[in-house]
Amino acid sequence: MGFDWNLFLESLGPIALWGLRGTIPLALASFALGMVLAVLVALMRISRNRVLSGIARAYVSAIRGTPLLVQLFVIFYGLPSVGVTLDPWPSAIIAFSLNVGGYAAEVVRAAILSVPKGQWEAGYTIGMSRTLTLRRLILPQAARVSVPPLSNTFISLVKDTSLASLILVSEAFKEAQNIAAFSQQFMVVYLAAALVYWVFCTVLSAGQNQLEKRLDRYVAH
Amino acid sequence: MGFDWNLFLESLGPIALWGLRGTIPLALASFALGMVLAVLVALMRISRNRVLSGIARAYVSAIRGTPLLVQLFVIFYGLPSVGVTLDPWPSAIIAFSLNVGGYAAEVVRAAILSVPKGQWEAGYTIGMSRTLTLRRLILPQAARVSVPPLSNTFISLVKDTSLASLILVSEAFKEAQNIAAFSQQFMVVYLAAALVYWVFCTVLSAGQNQLEKRLDRYVAH
Amino acid sequence: MSPTDPPLGGPAGGSDDAAARADRRADVPSNRSGTPLLKVTGLQKSFGDHEVLTSIDLSVRQGEVLALIGPSGSGKTTALRCLNGLEQPDAGRVEFDGGPVVDFSPATPRRERDSLRRRSAMVFQQHNLFPHMTVLQNVIEGPVQVQRRPRKEAVAEAVRLLERVGLGGKHEAYPHELSGGQQQRVGIVRALALKPSLLLFDEPTSALDPELVGDVLSVIKELAQEGWTMVLVTHELAFAREVADEVVFMDGGVVVERGHPDRVLRQPREERTRRFVHRLLNPF
């Protein structure tokens, strides 16, 4: 039996649609929240306060050490047993944000540490507090360094969101599975899904390049 | 019904066993092969040859842009339709190696580019060819820079190997699912699996620290 | 502006004591005397087991230039950093005329140490400009964000200062677009814009191309002539002789010799000073 081009082409539309309705908004929202979390965790991790840095360490270790699937499971199916029942979308966004937060925290931390010590000192010397120095001088410079590794995190996230169907959130991959189940042609449909994901990732990577260029204006070439 | 501690504890053994029989060897073998590939692809990507760098670019884009699940399916279920039928383990190792190769190639490329230009020039000046400079001077230095980001790739790989069960490779997560399917207690068993993964990841991260220390001997503190 | 206000803006008291400030303002370069603006006694600092400063005494009067010289590793940078609160001394007293006064001990709170920064500003060897900000943004960052001065006023002041050091056309440039000498001049202007009582320079020309050294030294020389009080770590002995009112030679964590530049640099009394000066003037 040859490759069913018809099915391939017909699958693209619905998969892309659910990509736009599910995958992309979920990835964007989780990434945005995850980044806020990541910066906080990174700051806790480098703080002199042992308790804070210990908490941050444990958090990163737990997130990176355990499968995302289990994290989703615990939040959606586990929390109700302690009386916390969240809707699918909030659950998904929380789970993915926590996940991104753990991975990105390490990136942000490395980026902050890569800003030369002299920048901290220059900030202090013009009278800035630690917080002000961080906000005005260190984080903006760390941002530039962390764009490429964070884009990796983001691209992985886009694909990881397929796990969201496990907690009742419809997205591109669930749609592909629906089509595959009906047509019994999973190979063809999955290839269509791969193409959709590839387009999403390529578009988003182009966004990364734009961002890098913007941030690059102050960097020697 | 409360948390079934008995089941949790009983699950740990078999899951860990299949971790050692499946997850860990699969992750180690794929990572080793993937790294060889990554170095090759990174070199192609930075080479002046347009064709080579184009191929490398396309490869990285395809790998990072599409879901790992689809990559596994294509190799295991798709290739037989063009006459190539591979056993589960070879299929899994090939798929995961290709995947790691794509992600790690970018890390290696960045690491190579981060070695100061002066090192290339010093190599040329003492009469080295491009290849010799790369082998003796650039790659050893790039290795140090790439350990932390590669450890991320590796830790992700450890968890991603759970997808191997879809192409008939037995590993820790499949064992967890089997136990869960029998007991209907997915939550409890998944938490046990999470613990096993966490232990694996923690041990492997400790290995990373060792490696960093070893490579650090020539770096100022 | 008062008629005694020097072209580069002139030093201003960072203290809140307006009377004291007026006093110092009147204290023009020709009249170098009175109580010291900065007095350091018994400064001591170790890093782990390594005692870098054993006991250092320094004092600078309003409008004076103090040059700190000494071999590499003798603790010059460390001493300067202690004055600016970048390093915490283990013991010793740092007092500014009109405050703050800090008696250091391992228990001295960080806040108190940081208070030293109200009065002084530092120019680094590696300039440490903010690479993500334009020249103008670099200069107004302190006045606007820290001192909460009106942005308009800060910009006007910055423009005037940049003009004076020959960077009138570079407001919108990013640091990486400037030569080393220009970067260092921006570093100086960034310090001046804070209107500190005291300027600290740590080898401000040693990272520069030899030809660019002149630019920066000229600016510092002008500042000296305009009455700014400065502590200057330098290896440019000829320059120290020209601008400094006093030269201090440090070695092994103590002050080995101090006095008028001509005396210390031409007829050093101590053998160690003599050797050091000789080596710098006759390198091969």
Place this chain on the structure above:
Amino acid sequence: MSPTDPPLGGPAGGSDDAAARADRRADVPSNRSGTPLLKVTGLQKSFGDHEVLTSIDLSVRQGEVLALIGPSGSGKTTALRCLNGLEQPDAGRVEFDGGPVVDFSPATPRRERDSLRRRSAMVFQQHNLFPHMTVLQNVIEGPVQVQRRPRKEAVAEAVRLLERVGLGGKHEAYPHELSGGQQQRVGIVRALALKPSLLLFDEPTSALDPELVGDVLSVIKELAQEGWTMVLVTHELAFAREVADEVVFMDGGVVVERGHPDRVLRQPREERTRRFVHRLLNPF
């Protein structure tokens, strides 16, 4: 070893022509004449629109030291890099006595350009030591990996050379464990170990602490006295006057003035040379 073999190992011909090498060996410092070891004619190089070298002629005889001076950006580094094949000139001819001889054009194959490296070795401003190798490994890397000399012999040679520059105890140290001056001396030994006919130095002391400059200059001075042929880019005019046989002043992509160091540096004929020398000697 021949009795004329100088303490630091002495220059050796990189060419395969044993007779020519013997000739040059005999050519001791006191006897500086004959055909030039290196002759450069009409060297031209642009980066994009920016013409850095318009037309440069240089020649160095066996055992001579040529000092290249000029303002920042005048193309000194570029010229040096062209001699070592690190940069591809757009036009011009570089000829070594006994080969290679390269007539440059945009079509010159990379191989031919790279052949220049057989005869010369370069010492960089930023030393560019290999950070992941010990001092000894740095030095023997070229002889063993490139020249395929027996490891034992290369080590013996390296040990001798390191001893001579005062680094006898540092074989197993990594570069980051050395001071700047020590690093630069390793850089020089790494070049010497290749036994090149010609040594190229690009401002070998400008990244060093002022006190460490002397160490490195002394080593270079000894090399000059021992008959090594060198091209030296430097801002240390006093040093150039002492060691160079000829000084070449470059500006705007051309050679503005050349001649005996005393003449060029003390009584420059050209206004541009005069201004440059004056600025360097009187920075403020």
Place this chain on the structure above:
Amino acid sequence: ACGGATSDPAASSAPAAGGVTLEEVQEAGVLTVGTEGTYRPFSYHADGSGELTGYDVEVAQAVGEKLGVEVEFAETQWDAMFAGLNAGRFDTVANQVTITEEREAEYLFTDPYTISRGVVVTLAEDTSIDGFEDLEGKRTAQSRSSNWHQLAVDSGAEVEPVEGWAQSVTLLEQGRVDATINDELTVLDYQKTENNQNIKIAAETEETSEVAFAFPKGSESVVEAVNTALSELSADGTLAEISTEYFGEDVSQ
């Protein structure tokens, strides 16, 4: 098609494993049902990307109509099915859940709405298997979402887990497994549309298996109401009608 469960205030306030009462369901006016949506012909999307439909889906809808409540479906994977029941994410599961002893210990089952057999499917030319006993030592592909997984294990076969029927067939055709056990209904539906000559049914189970809606314990009142509804649907011929529509015969008894 998803998320309905949690808009149900009764469900969200219900503690884990508490189940739901009939009053709660009626008050909410909604019965939420967990299902895969990728299990043809029981629970799938029309034309792949259309409405959720299938035999189990339609039966659940008919039951809802009898109860006078809306039926909302929550689509998830099999792995999450019982976890979802435990967590109160949905009230029941309609996904060809076979009644087994182990499951009965943990959950409540309604009366069965499907009675079917397991069949062993092999390649058409394979003559080595014509009974379950022949599976000893053979490789089978099973989706975990059925008790056929357990049956294969009990028959001494080596079991490879797969996502669904389509993969099982693929593995079989590629010679990577020797057999697969599945519901005869799945196989019949597949053959109806694909008419795959490469495979055949090699054996059937002796005894039939019963499929029913699974509820958490504590849902006794709803189970009772559903049973009443099922018997009414059986009596008025609705079940037979739905069954015939999908299978060409009545599989509900």
